[in-house]
Amino acid sequence: MVERALILILFLLGFYGLIARRNLIKKVYALAIQSAAIVLLFVLEGSRVGSIAPLLDLRVKGSTFVDPLPQALMLTAIVVGVCVSALALSLAYRLYLLYGTLDIEELGNKVDHE
Amino acid sequence: MSDADLALLPIFLPLIGAAFALIAKAWDSKLSLSLEYIGAASVLLRPSLSWPFSWIAVRSGGLSFIVGSRGNLLGIEQRFDAITWLMDLLGFTGAAFAWLYSRGTKTKGPLFTMLFLLQTAALAATASCADLFNLFVCLELLGMASYALTASSEKGAAFLASFSYLAISSMAMCFFLFGVFGFYQLTGSLSYTAISAALSSLGGEAALPAALSLACLVAATAVRVAVLPVYGWLPDAHAMAPHAVSAVLSGVLIKTPLFALGRLLDIVAKAGGFSAQLAEKSIMLLGIAGSLTALSAVLVALWSKDAGRL
Numbered sequence: 001m002v003e004r005a006l007i008l009i010l011f012l013l014g015f016y017g018l019i020a021r022r023n024l025i026k027k028v029y030a031l032a033i034q035s036a037a038i039v040l041l042f043v044l045e046g047s048r049v050g051s052i053a054p055l056l057d058l059r060v061k062g063s064t065f066v067d068p069l070p071q072a073l074m075l076t077a078i079v080v081g082v083c084v085s086a087l088a089l090s091l092a093y094r095l096y097l098l099y100g101t102l103d104i105e106e107l108g109n110k111v112d113h114e
Numbered sequence: 115m116s117d118a119d120l121a122l123l124p125i126f127l128p129l130i131g132a133a134f135a136l137i138a139k140a141w142d143s144k145l146s147l148s149l150e151y152i153g154a155a156s157v158l159l160r161p162s163l164s165w166p167f168s169w170i171a172v173r174s175g176g177l178s179f180i181v182g183s184r185g186n187l188l189g190i191e192q193r194f195d196a197i198t199w200l201m202d203l204l205g206f207t208g209a210a211f212a213w214l215y216s217r218g219t220k221t222k223g224p225l226f227t228m229l230f231l232l233q234t235a236a237l238a239a240t241a242s243c244a245d246l247f248n249l250f251v252c253l254e255l256l257g258m259a260s261y262a263l264t265a266s267s268e269k270g271a272a273f274l275a276s277f278s279y280l281a282i283s284s285m286a287m288c289f290f291l292f293g294v295f296g297f298y299q300l301t302g303s304l305s306y307t308a309i310s311a312a313l314s315s316l317g318g319e320a321a322l323p324a325a326l327s328l329a330c331l332v333a334a335t336a337v338r339v340a341v342l343p344v345y346g347w348l349p350d351a352h353a354m355a356p357h358a359v360s361a362v363l364s365g366v367l368i369k370t371p372l373f374a375l376g377r378l379l380d381i382v383a384k385a386g387g388f389s390a391q392l393a394e395k396s397i398m399l400l401g402i403a404g405s406l407t408a409l410s411a412v413l414v415a416l417w418s419k420d421a422g423r424l
Contacts, residue, residue: 011288031281031284034285035284038291045295069298070298076247077291083258088281091277095273107270107274110270111271111274114270114271
């Protein structure tokens, strides 16, 4: 329960940062924090069904492995998150080169006046 | 070639074409142009090659198959039915004409062609998804190609519009993952048929978690489809994108997640009980939101002075 609450707080922090922060880099951070919270949620819930890493070992008897599927899915989600962050940072960099600022409201004003 | 192989062609051919276009960047202008055109031909020729054969499979009720040879437990379920056939036809036709149009503009070249074909492959993959996590991956791939293509006009406004599109869509996909998590917790599976079978055997206590999970999926799809009130990213992204990209974005791309969700809602509805009620309410809500979106879009268009935003 405590873990879920902490993950929820992490997610909401990321959500707040994405909505409220004006700096583009901070928005990218916030998105990464949101993604990380969801990855942690999946891995946490997968670990509840067992206690041993899902590596085949014939000496281990009974169903004591953690669920391997959420971990496998979250590897993909992490890769997707990294690609999104890379693209977002490259867009932020190009905007900074053009307008000299990372503040989204200033960028909006400069774009409107073009 | 089996029906399953034909059904996978819309996904693999554009990917192979994209690889050709990417390799084209490494060569001189004549060879580069040849490789780029060979890559694009995989998209342009696709309709005439296999639509008649794949329509035969659709007429006989559609085709469900597992990708890879790992069986139901580890493989990814795909479905090729009338929805897939229609989305592929629209997507490939739109992409072909849009790419041809782009030949006469400034936004062209191997990199543009590569991103365009990647977007087309992701569109085809999204249209044939029958697995929740596969749908997430395909939507993200579709999104990433779209963000890069939106920014490909190299204007400041396009970069800003692409960033907003990226941020809002990625946030929506986080909620999508919550929905995936909810269904996995309830049913222990991610494929549509297994979810439907599991939901039909669950009692009324699963209604609330199922409703919350479905709400997350529907809300995320609503953001991607840009219905009222979560359409804020769309006017800038479509207006600032190159014309060829804007045509594909507006004409096909924003509809694809809705069709993919429609397949899920149809299968969930067949589970009966509370699942059918949830699916009906979701469809009704999307219908109302879509109607309000169409009405407000017409009103905004009457006041618009920008042809791109129109």
